[in-house]
């Protein structure tokens with residue numbers, strides 16, 4: 487993991503870092519720490535009809551106000567706010583063509599709001615909120631290549647929430 491955590495991780499959360507799979511996909515830094523997956527990528531069968539359908543990313547629970555950080559160096563290609571769905575969202579494009587989206591944000595980082603477009607890996611892009619249609623506070627993270635959504639999980643040192 488290239489992004490050093492600011493606080494020591496509990497032993498349970500270090501476990502995915504030790505699994506051999508974590509090193510095989512192209513590694514990205516965690517957008518929030520500690521991190522686990524509360525809702526995985528792909529089709530989901532939830533009782534809540536508003537949340538049903540194809541899940542185009544993964545959900546990482548975090549307290550409101552937690553800083554969300556760029557998973558790799560990149561350029562801001564969009565900051566959008568939709569009335570529903572993903573709410574306030576930041577989109578980054580990375581050197582290798584990978585695109586990452588960070589949704590349900592509460593606020594965008596002042597540097598981005600002031601027009602800065604380049605972000606280093608690990609740099610803050612916004613704070614966790616609950617904009618859009620969401621239950622609880624979490625980051626909805628999407629990874630795209632050539633317009634296709636990929637499962638972000640293999641890119642990250644992350645495991646399902648206990």
Ligand SMILES: [Zn+2]
Nearest residue numbers: 543544545626
């Ligand atoms: Zn989601």
